[in-house]
Amino acid sequence: MRVRSIGFSTTLCTYLRNPRTLHLFISTRRYSHFDMSVVNKSVHPFDKSRLDALLNRRFFYAPAFEIYGGVAGLYDYGPPGSSLQANIMAEWRKHFIIEDHMLELDTTIMTPAPVFETSGHVARFADWMVKDTKTGDVLRADHLVKNVLEARLAGDREARGLAAQPKDDEKDKKRKKKAKTVVVQLADEVVKEFESILAQLDNYSGPEIGELCRKYDIRNPDTDNEVGEPQQFNLMFASSIGPTGQHPGYLRPETAQGHFLNFSRLLEFNNGRVPFASAQIGRSFRNEISPRAGLLRVREFTMGEIEHFVDPEDKSHEKFREVRDTVLSLLDRHVQVSGSTQITQMTIGEAVDKGIVANETLGYFLVRINLFLIKIGINPKRLRFRQHMANEMAHYAADCWDAEIENATGWTECVGCADRAAYDLSVHSARTGQPLVVRQALKEPIVTEREVPEFNKKVVGKTYGRDAGLLQKAVGEMDESQLTKLKGELAQGQATISAEGKEFAITPNLLTIERKTFKQSIREFTPNVIEPSFGFGRILYTLLEHSFWCREQDIERGVLSLPPVVAPTKVLIVPLSAKEEFNPLVQEVSTKLRKAGIFSRVDDSNTSIGKRYARNDELGTPFGVTLDFASVQNRTMTLRERDTTDQLIGPIDDVITVLTELVQGIIDWPAACKRLPAYDGVQAVD
Template identity: 50%
Template sequence: MLESDKELLESVLKRRFFFVPSFDIYGGVSGFYDYGPPGCALQANIIDLWRKHFILEENMLEVDCSILTPHEVLKTSGHVDKFSDWMTKDFKTGEMFRVDHLIEQTLNNRIVAEESSTSVAPKDKNLKQLNHSIPLDGDIIRKYKEVLNKLDGYSGDELAKLMEVFEIVNPTTGGKLQSPMEFNLMFETSIGPSSQMKGFLRPETAQGQFLNFNKLLEFNNGKIPFASASIGKSFRNEISPRAGLLRVREFLMAEIEYYVDPQDKSHKKFKDVQNCKLSLLSRDIQERASAVPVRMTLGDAVNSKIIDNQTLAYFMARIYHFLISIGIDNSKLRFRQHMANEMAHYATDCWDAEILTSYGWIECVGCADRSAYDLTVHAKRTKEKLIVRQTLENPVNVSIWDIDFKSGNFYKKLRKQSALVKDHLTSLSQSSLKELSLKLELEGSIQLHVDDIENDIELTNDDIKIVNETKTIHVREYIPNVIEPSFGIGRIIYALIEHCFWRRQEDEARAVFSFPAKIAPSRVLVVPLSSNKELVPMTNLTTSLLKKCKISFKVDDSSVSIGRRYARNDELGTPFAITIDFESKKDETVTLRERDSKLQVRGSIESIVNAIDSIINDELSWKDATKNLTKFEIQNTEN
């Protein structure tokens, strides 16, 4: 996006009150935004379409869980220990930066400056960071790109080394920065009047869904696979929120948890999407320091194991179709696979739907295979079985590892701690028990770290025996794996706003948002040509029919020219305008204008409203919806 376009875009968004900084008259607080009427309507329409596209079409179970979350829950899930970013601080000014974002900004600016072969003028204070002593030959640029591809997964020590090697400084002052410090992103609070229960504002909506797994499974009559879904606010205490809605501290999420048998991650509807082509930036491509995706079918991607399984690929297709349906530009959408060093501790495969904006490629949707991590850790902590029980048609003989607690020694040795140790051992996976058995056999003892016991516990062959036995199983018990599509609604809205924004060629000061009719903030502008009272009955009839069809509208009977009234609503993305003139009074016909082309047709008010309704709800094209209406010769009324 050209700088002039971005300036006009930001001006329109602010002037038409799509969204503004919160607490603005008090000076504002970074990372918080208030949505105005068009922003609220746009968000509500996108959420409505999201519900229809996912929850209704996929028969998902929607839940709405508490925003406040006790410390113990997020400690168990790993958020207390691992939900952190690395920040740095300017020694002189005290200004804070998120380290990975600062390195990304610096290296990208250097690459752009080098590849465009332009000199860096001091006019832009944000380009002071380009002053460095490293000559940018081809090898250095390749190294930059390699680092950028792996940036999300670097440790604090690795980021510190990169800051030193690449001479990363304060981008506005050139000031020296401190070594990276870890910063937990959760907002901490206390629950209750005594403030004894520590809690957090939730950083995601997923944990509430996992904690209700047994209830959801029962509601679904014990059948699997199935999906739960949740839409709600989440909170992350970002270090240095910038770039408007793309990085905020309070945001709306829409998350799906699809529970699937770990032994069968096929999807019954995969055949419907296997020929869908996506732009895939796989791990292998990124390891070659390339950012050029390959366009391929999901069937080929799964068969070649680029995407781990059918269910993951199926939801990538559903994500793609949703984003395209709301107006995201297909040429500015790609799916990037997480590198091994950036993969979340619980994930086995993860792809981000990234959308190109003026701020670069922005992650807007994550689609991860979370394995059985969450249900496993919560089950272990609460001693609640979060499992699926599957009755087998034919009993099977299986080889399993089991524990023989030698009561004479085990309970006498551990006394009050024996129950905790026993619960710990019985909650271990078969692979973990196998490892412990081998260690007992080779070394004669094992060391266990057990929650709620300060010191490690040592057990010997005299205390327990771990044996491999063959048992006949009539009921299979397993913890399901979870495939999770997670949507950042604010980021999607901002990307959509950029993709739908353009200027009229005949007047570059006239801005237009080409939102699809089904998600536009308001669908129809009703325009009485005059304030003459004779037009009021026809105006009332028009609005009454629009209300009956549940089509949102706005009446503009101001005294400005009709062209100006059209232009004001083009800025809001209103796709249609119904103009009521003095002919309308005679024959009850009106004119319908289409926003992007400015084409107009005329017909009875009933036929016009029906055409609008068919475009919005039946997704007919303008041409098909208006083929029985009379073309209207446009007069010079929009200048």
């Protein structure tokens, strides 16, 4: 028997040669002091260039059509990026669709023009852009103002000695549409003005942004040329359906319209009852003006949308009591309009009670969004919910909150949660003549009385001829009080009605008004819609930023601390050697992991184990198992945790059981350390 030893005494090695004492040693080597907090992930400041290099090197994503020069705003995901996004979406389905019994849809991308004409997207789904007056370069207006004012504030802070001079590396020199920081101290009142503008920038209209450009001499950062007046640019990609070109269409900018147009079928599927929710994951397209922020602003993207249909008279939620004590970071519209970005920590119950969040259903989804983002690895300290101000509200929304996540570019909207009221169903119903309503049997019939006008059509037709229709329409549009007044006038013998500039003399032989009793057993209403909308590309990128750090002892060793639930690969299998004698055991472990539902990869390259682990730390692989000569003989293997690099050891089946529970989130690493002994680099072999 021989002992593979790292840093152990001769006495200990002798002790381990005996299988009984070896078993005793392993069974007693437990972590009694394990603490994840000992891993210092912030010793090195975040360096975006290092993260970008890692993501490019490991092919998380890359510009599409790269060998043809690429197209701005279009990206391809590589193997780890595709797996990461798929895992995020799988967790999304569990967290939302399965948890709340939602009805899943998959609707078409290509959409006939009348749909978006009716929904208002053709007229109003637009951003403001400005053009360089000399070169014709196009810039998104609000982003231009933001970049220039932020650069001026950064220069002011440096002039006051409040910030260090940024590095002027080659990548920064090549970056376009980014205002240069000039070290100039601003007057205190100007600083306050700029901060106030930035706090409520989303609330400015196009003409107001144009006024800001003139007032503060905001120019194209690339050329220092003036820019023209803001113009609206519709963000939808236009197309045509069929060979004739007579059926215009659009690539959808959201999946929502597919839900609304299938509402009647969904309602029937749900046995005619509300509330209920439908959900969908799919591709959407937006022709962004200047997509220059990587995955944060793209022209083609995957989104997940939920449409929760609810009674407009009852927006309570049956599960709200389960979440009402959850504390959220809120930035409401009143704070923003005052020029501040101060976040308030508040329970969702208090926010709903005070009317800050409009209703329980909206509040419930804000909490569920918060829990989902934290579950997949978003730092809760860099997550907030910001309420839309009046001018930035979408044309269909009655209220809207964005889940914004902080990253290197600032706060970025990753999830929107809007109360769309009855807008969409109402406009589509009016356009098509199809009733998109709920018919609900009343427990107690409602008895009402109202005045009912009845024309003597034969006499009216003879008296007024073609104008008879105008008269009937005018009376039909009268409310209860107007009909009561008209009834009184007719009782006096005659009344006069004006319609479209014409006057009609009415007598009782032309029109009678009687009070009738009506019994209503069915209530008919158009449901309101609460809509959470997720941009998976933005979520994925911010997750990568939040997960990235460098080893304290070596800044060149980057790590992505992705949670096991979303990590592209869950387990790395590392055979000590590529010799054939390892193959059966490697295949056995791989098969057992696969049967346990755990995605693993084998790395049997010739590089050292340390380099193989370092490579997979960059891929976010949370666990690794090492198979060595002792594994072949003793049927044991070591289990390594990515962040701490600590290792445990145990029989293969025991390690796989622990791994399964770790990946499924049943236990965490400290709990695993109580199940398996620590591995300190020693195993006895013949």
